Amino acid sequence: MAQGTLGQEPLAVIDRAGDEVRASLAGRWTAEHAAMIETLAADILAEADRRRVIIDLGRVSRIDTLGAWVLDRTRHELGTKGLSADFVGASPEQRILLNEVAYRGFQEQGGVRHTAFIDFLVDVGQSVAGAGRDFLGGVSFLGELVSAFLRVLVRPHRFRASAVVNQLEHVAYRGVPIIVLISFLVGCIVAQQGIFQLVRFGATAFVIDLIGILVLRELAVLLTSIMVAGRSGSAFTAEIGSMKMREEIDALRVMGLDPIEVLILPRILALVIGLPILTFISSIAALAGGGVTAWIYGDISVDVFLSRLKGAVGLNTFLVGLIKAPFMALVIGIIATIEGLAVEGSAESLGRHVTSSVVKAIFMVIVLDGLFAVFFAAIRY
Amino acid sequence: MLDSHPLRQRDREAVIRVRDLEVGFGERTIIKGLDLDVYRGEILGFVGASGQGKSVLTRTILGLVPKRAGTIEVFGDNLDELSANVRRATERRWGVLFQQGALFSALTVKQNVQVPMREYLTLSDRLLDELALLKIEMVGLKPDAADKLPSELSGGMIKRAALARALALDPEILFLDEPTSGLDPIGAGDFDELIATLQRTLGLTVFMVTHDLDSLYSVCDRIAALGEGKILAAGTIETMLASDHPWVRAYFHGKRARMIAPHEA
Numbered sequence: 001m002a003q004g005t006l007g008q009e010p011l012a013v014i015d016r017a018g019d020e021v022r023a024s025l026a027g028r029w030t031a032e033h034a035a036m037i038e039t040l041a042a043d044i045l046a047e048a049d050r051r052r053v054i055i056d057l058g059r060v061s062r063i064d065t066l067g068a069w070v071l072d073r074t075r076h077e078l079g080t081k082g083l084s085a086d087f088v089g090a091s092p093e094q095r096i097l098l099n100e101v102a103y104r105g106f107q108e109q110g111g112v113r114h115t116a117f118i119d120f121l122v123d124v125g126q127s128v129a130g131a132g133r134d135f136l137g138g139v140s141f142l143g144e145l146v147s148a149f150l151r152v153l154v155r156p157h158r159f160r161a162s163a164v165v166n167q168l169e170h171v172a173y174r175g176v177p178i179i180v181l182i183s184f185l186v187g188c189i190v191a192q193q194g195i196f197q198l199v200r201f202g203a204t205a206f207v208i209d210l211i212g213i214l215v216l217r218e219l220a221v222l223l224t225s226i227m228v229a230g231r232s233g234s235a236f237t238a239e240i241g242s243m244k245m246r247e248e249i250d251a252l253r254v255m256g257l258d259p260i261e262v263l264i265l266p267r268i269l270a271l272v273i274g275l276p277i278l279t280f281i282s283s284i285a286a287l288a289g290g291g292v293t294a295w296i297y298g299d300i301s302v303d304v305f306l307s308r309l310k311g312a313v314g315l316n317t318f319l320v321g322l323i324k325a326p327f328m329a330l331v332i333g334i335i336a337t338i339e340g341l342a343v344e345g346s347a348e349s350l351g352r353h354v355t356s357s358v359v360k361a362i363f364m365v366i367v368l369d370g371l372f373a374v375f376f377a378a379i380r381y
Numbered sequence: 382m383l384d385s386h387p388l389r390q391r392d393r394e395a396v397i398r399v400r401d402l403e404v405g406f407g408e409r410t411i412i413k414g415l416d417l418d419v420y421r422g423e424i425l426g427f428v429g430a431s432g433q434g435k436s437v438l439t440r441t442i443l444g445l446v447p448k449r450a451g452t453i454e455v456f457g458d459n460l461d462e463l464s465a466n467v468r469r470a471t472e473r474r475w476g477v478l479f480q481q482g483a484l485f486s487a488l489t490v491k492q493n494v495q496v497p498m499r500e501y502l503t504l505s506d507r508l509l510d511e512l513a514l515l516k517i518e519m520v521g522l523k524p525d526a527a528d529k530l531p532s533e534l535s536g537g538m539i540k541r542a543a544l545a546r547a548l549a550l551d552p553e554i555l556f557l558d559e560p561t562s563g564l565d566p567i568g569a570g571d572f573d574e575l576i577a578t579l580q581r582t583l584g585l586t587v588f589m590v591t592h593d594l595d596s597l598y599s600v601c602d603r604i605a606a607l608g609e610g611k612i613l614a615a616g617t618i619e620t621m622l623a624s625d626h627p628w629v630r631a632y633f634h635g636k637r638a639r640m641i642a643p644h645e646a
Contacts, residue, residue: 247483254443254556255497256472 009033010067012040020052026059029067037067041074048085053078058089068094068101134360138334145268145334148260163266164273171232171267172274176281179227183282186223187215187289195298204298208305209312211290216317220283222369225328228275229361233336236267237357240340241350249341268333275329276322283321316381324372328365335361394421395454396554396586397442402451404434404441411437413610415451419554424580424587426597428632429607435590436480438607439556443477455554473501475554476547480562482539484531490517490542491527497549516545521575537568541575548579557589561596569593573600594641606632 010027023044029037078085087098152159194207243249252259294300339357343350397419404412411434419425429435440446442453453460455471484493494513517527520541531539540560547555561569577600580587597604605615606629614624621633
């Protein structure tokens with residue numbers, strides 16, 4: 001049967017004879033021609049004005065699930081109009097396909113009526129409830145962590161020192177270059193803007209006080225925490241999450257190993273030890289950046305800078321920044337772990353939780369910084 | 382040939398005894414009122430429709446999933462009443478092969494096998510290496526696989542490596558979760574034979590969750606079918622064939638099953 005390219009398009013020729021309507025179909029009733037198929041089916045439905053409808057598939061060169069589905073749906077819809085519809089001329093394979101496809105109306109899951117405003121309120125409510133649950137989860141995990149730590153203290157031979165050192169290398173040692181770089185640059189930027197503003201009051205020298213206090217109290221620890229959350233927080237979540245996906249955490253458990261002891265405690269300890277060290281390094285770098293800028297833009301020589309700095313900051317200024325560091329580390333570690341353990345089977349879930357881990361960690365770091373600011377102000381430190 | 386093995390006829394001690402187990406998540410109850418015995422020295426094949434709770438049951442026995450009711454006894458001890466130390470000792474006596482292998486991706490095959498060894502035993506480095514290589518060879522892997530990372534292994538090799546790790550401490554019970562899934566028929570047949578051989582040599586009790594009808598016929602001493610939240614039928618293959626339950630009949634008398642079943646004389 002020679003069919004030119006014209007034989008590819010689905011066709012339906014509708015004739016009327018007596019009390020029956022005959023739709024003679026031809027061509028390929030397959031998924032590439034879906035739009036055409038639906039149009040033709042709608043035509044058949046519209047033009048069926050006699051009691052019986054015959055759908056003749058004799059010249060259909062090929063039909064697939066989509067074509068069969070639409071045809072059977074048409075037959076069903078003709079039936080609901082009170083007309084009888086039959087397929088004729090179908091090959092045995094086509095008949096099998098038409099039977100398999102058997103049109104059934106898929107019930108819409110009873111939808112609730114949506115209003116955009118109510119949905120918005122629902123979202124807000126759910127977010128708040130979710131945040132509350134997250135917080136409780138975090139506190140509960142902190143408890144598990146402390147108890148695991150105490151268990152290890154009591155049995156020192158179970159302490160995985162090599163794992164801690166390994167993680168420390170990744171968290172702290174490998175992070176030094178980038179922390180130094182960004183701290184130096186931020187120090188420069190703050191100093192520069194400070195000088196530009198203070199020069200109006202002829203108080204350029206005070207930029208040293210500004211840099212000293214700002215960097216040591218706030219900037220160094222905040223910058224470092226954000227950087228560590230981005231570097232190490234995301235790495236932990238990704239590692240733990242992909243281990244969870246591959247059932248490696250379950251494998252640890254069934255071997256009698258506690259995943260918290262083996263995987264998580266070393267990482268958190270590395271953070272708690274490494275973040276203060278990085279904070280210190282960051283302070284030095286930022287102060288150096290401030291010093292260089294003061295020299296370039298403010299004509300303040302290095303000796304003047306150093307001696308004024310010594311007068312402007314006290315031990316408390318330095319300690320305030322450093323005290324915050326371990327707490328930031330704990331927060332970053334706990335959030336990274338919880339998000340990692342929450343990962344489900346898909347890559348999409350992994351990506352989502354890694355992002356969420358970094359965002360939540362940075363958010364909590366800043367909130368914590370605010371709380372510390374209130375605290376230190378209250379005790380006048 | 383398998384049936385006449387002396388070990389299996391002798392001991393009918395139940396190494397795993399589950400009574401009246403109930404497991405569920407949220408509002409869904411997946412397992413209810415389930416009783417199961419696994420006898421020492423046998424290879425038990427565990428079947429059930431997908432999503433009926435085979436993995437859940439295995440994970441509950443292993444302690445990965447909490448149960449709502451019922452008791453689980455392993456080696457005669459009720460798992461709920463164990464102290465942490467005894468629990469750890471129990472975990473040392475079983476080995477688990479997860480469906481995807483669950484090898485630690487950052488470690489080589491040899492290091493993977495050594496993880497349980499390092500954890501529970503104090504061995505010299507040389508002995509650690511030798512024992513690990515012994516297990517690796519025992520499961521049919523070539524020695525050069527020992528230094529490969531899991532990402533460098535084929536599917537069949539991953540399963541064998543995971544089996545080597547599960548056998549690292551000479552466990553008494555071996556849990557296998559769909560061990561032959563994803564393997565070609567020859568690989569699957571080899572794996573079955575490997576399990577049967579190891580079972581004879583090491584005197585293992587094997588709890589095998591599987592869909593593989595070939596495995597059920599060739600290697601399993603008993604079979605248990607899980608459905609509707611409990612055990613529908615348990616016994617030898619003859620018991621399963623004689624069962625009245627519609628699902629069990631469909632499983633064992635379906636077209637595929639009939640093609641695999643040994644022809645009646």
